Amino acid sequence: MMTGRGVWSINGASAIGHVHEPLMHLKLGRPYVLALHNDTAWHHAIHLHGHSFRVIARNGTPTRFREWQDTVLMESRERVDITFVADNPGSWMIHCHMLEHQEGGMMGVIRVA
Numbered sequence: 001m002m003t004g005r006g007v008w009s010i011n012g013a014s015a016i017g018h019v020h021e022p023l024m025h026l027k028l029g030r031p032y033v034l035a036l037h038n039d040t041a042w043h044h045a046i047h048l049h050g051h052s053f054r055v056i057a058r059n060g061t062p063t064r065f066r067e068w069q070d071t072v073l074m075e076s077r078e079r080v081d082i083t084f085v086a087d088n089p090g091s092w093m094i095h096c097h098m099l100e101h102q103e104g105g106m107m108g109v110i111r112v113a
């Protein structure tokens, strides 16, 4: 989302210059579904490091093709459900691949341990 200060954020946290505490802690080896909500009027290309995922639903409708990917292009106001197994330990960036958005704070860390 875009905050009143004109910067971008994920889950209300805006990472400018450095990344704050992890957005979430995932248990190594467990499967997860992340529900990504784009609460803005812009498209965002959400990129996850360290893992490949499958898009299983868009706005609640199951997807037809579920290829492995590391980036998903989200439309304005869209909800995208992705799933993956947290099988790679470490601290992994999740960020918008539109670099002006990332630079504006639209990034965070997911910790897998």
Ligand SMILES: [Cu+2]
Pocket (backbone or CB within 6 Å): 043, 044, 045, 096, 097, 098, 101, 102, 106
């Ligand atoms: Cu973006």
